Amino acid sequence: MEDVISEEYRVVCFCHNVMLLDLLRAIQAGADTLEKIKADTCASTGCGGCKWDVVAIIEQELKDKKYG
Numbered sequence: 209m210e211d212v213i214s215e216e217y218r219v220v221c222f223c224h225n226v227m228l229l230d231l232l233r234a235i236q237a238g239a240d241t242l243e244k245i246k247a248d249t250c251a252s253t254g255c256g257g258c259k260w261d262v263v264a265i266i267e268q269e270l271k272d273k274k275y276g
């Protein structure tokens with residue numbers, strides 16, 4: 209359980225200090241594309257270094273859970 213909690217607080221986007229938890233909440237709220245995640249969380253709007261990590265998280269979440 210401890211590992212799950214600490215994983216959620218992992219910073220994915222260092223430019224804007226966006227945690228995995230922030231991304232998961234945005235995805236659950238309907239942000240199902242990179243552009244929507246950018247607009248909702250600012251993740252991947254700086255250097256772009258986290259882009260593929262963010263895309264992978266979106267794809268994994270949408271695959272694991274059916275939202276909507």
Ligand code: FES
Pocket residue numbers: 220221222223224251252253254255256257258259
């Ligand atoms: S680390 Fe996310 S935009 Fe730079």
